[in-house]
Amino acid sequence: MALRSTVEQQPPGGHIMRRIRVVLSTLFLAIALVTSGLSAPVASAEVDVYTTPGEHTVNGRQWRTWCEPYSQTVRCRTEIWATTVIRSGGSYYNRTWWTFNNLTYLSSPPSLWVGNPLASPGEHRLSGRTWETECYTPRTGNGCRAYLWTDVVAAHKSGSGYRYQSERTLVFNNIVQFGALRTDLAELVKWRPKNTTPPGPPSPSQPPAPANYNISKGPNSTNRVTLTFDDCPKSLSAFKTTVLAAEEAGIALAVLPTGDCIRAGKIDTSFAREHGHYVFNHSISHPDLTTLSYAGVVKQLGAPGVVTTYGRPPYGAWNSTVKKAYDAVGMKIWIWNVDTNDWKGKSQSEVVNYVVANAKAGNSVLMHMQWNGFSGSALRAMKSGLAAKGISVCRNQGATTPVKPAAMNC
Structure with a gap:
């Protein structure tokens, strides 16, 4: 299975829903174990993880959602606990943390969304980016879903590590719900997660320099060639x-x-x-x-x-x-x-x-x-x-971040 990047694109907030312009801001480049398709994981009937603030376990996965005022309604952000691969300083590393899944705009009258590409079926070209939106389908119900064509990094399992390559794909981004305004909006915006700061890249691990350095053998202290x-x-x-x-x-x-x-x-x-x-x-x-x-x-x-x-x-x-x-x-x-x-x-x-x-x-x-x-x-x-002959070669164990390694990690 190829691991793929998840990309977050957030439309503008406040009372500018009617504008066609969409602000594009990428959250981070992350290759998620759980997002290799166009659709988000499906929530069960027990709790709608896209619109219910708090942390939830649904379908064996951990989710968290919090909401904020948006024009006359509320926008909720949903994240899923996943192992991702993050690019940092020209290298990649694995991180298990909350990963962006989608944005959900809670029910509001369709009239508020006239001209907005997130609520207009078809393909839309904005600021050099291409969006595709579907509305009133069995998947969307009384509302719309928007997807973004974007370049992502896919990680393909390779030997003992991964091979990374850029791919063009369509990524699920957000849901727009149509209907009457909810009466509990004030309650929905109260919950916030305790920690929204993900851990930074780990310090590169590497073996110590060979104790008895051999000028012919070099920095590899193992029996691998x-x-x-x-x-x-x-x-x-x-x-x-x-x-x-x-x-x-x-x-x-x-x-x-x-x-x-x-x-x-x-x-x-x-x-x-x-x-x-x-x-x-x-x-x-x-x-x-x-x-x-x-x-x-x-x-x-x-x-x-x-x-x-x-x-x-x-x-x-x-x-x-x-x-x-x-x-x-x-x-x-x-x-x-x-x-x-x-x-x-x-x-x-x-x-x-x-x-x-x-x-x-x-x-x-x-x-x-x-x-x-x-x-x-x-x-x-x-x-x-x-x-x-029973002889191994130096193993590829992922990115070698240090410019000045003490030794080779074979």
């Missing part, structure tokens, strides 16, 4: 395709681009981290660092290269001057255990076979993003081949 890729992919599109394929296969990659690659727009470091991968330093322009002065090495370890906690010197070349520069910028040198030499033009099958034949538990494998090991099919074959 780390598949690492240096330099620059053929294109940004090729990079994103492989990153998504690795995520879907449950693999966390370590990518080490040059600053020149980032500057050329061929790699998106935030996108990689959002999809469960790690991004480390590989200098700016890929020189042999042993030929540079201390100041020259320090410069190569800065922006536009990746500023982080681990870095791989080009060609694996380092000496005491290079080590001193890495220490000065708070970066550990990370080489490799297995060199595939994929840059010599090896075919995909040759690269895969070499990795499967030579990688041992806990090893770091060196490959390059512009060659034939950097593809979804190659990564899946490596994982499968190593699994047949």
Whole structure:
């Protein structure tokens, strides 16, 4: 099941019901476990959760509703307790909290709604957004329901995590009831929930730095193999395709681009981290660092290269001057255990076979993003081949928020 975004759009309050203009204000981007369709969950006959203030348990779900004055009637907001995925700072995290379900405008004469798209059947284009409204149908009864075409983020289960992608869909937003004004409006607006402030994003969890750091093994302290890729992919599109394929296969990659690659727009470091991968330093322009002065090495370890906690010197070349520069910028040198030499033009099958034949538990494998090991099919074959030998690869466990991770969480 795909998890989808829920989007809240609130029309204007007060006595401006007659106006066609609708204020569009998105509450938040949240991928809800319970809102993958166009219709809201159906309430039972015991209590109308859309119009009854308070907290309720209906159909095994928890709901809460509170109301506020709106023109001559009352508007009620209904939320449902759900696990959602929230985007924050370029990454995603799970949150169990109250999630917007819909707005309900309690009964009022149809004459108050003349010209308002929320109470006019058909499709409406307002402020660049498209609304669809249905009225007097078996689903709406004596009233209307409005839906909004919007871009949402869908989360598809992938390996041990999720793969996120934007989709265009129609989202249920509100109900308008027609009829005589209720006589209990003053009572309806009295109840308010005690807490309407959702919890913020959690502090990123990550394993501690390896106690006995091994320059070849790097930041992965487990017995899982780390598949690492240096330099620059053929294109940004090729990079994103492989990153998504690795995520879907449950693999966390370590990518080490040059600053020149980032500057050329061929790699998106935030996108990689959002999809469960790690991004480390590989200098700016890929020189042999042993030929540079201390100041020259320090410069190569800065922006536009990746500023982080681990870095791989080009060609694996380092000496005491290079080590001193890495220490000065708070970066550990990370080489490799297995060199595939994929840059010599090896075919995909040759690269895969070499990795499967030579990688041992806990090893770091060196490959390059512009060659034939950097593809979804190659990564899946490596994982499968190593699994047949009882060796696992670093697992994709969701977004890697920290820019400077202490270690890889494999």
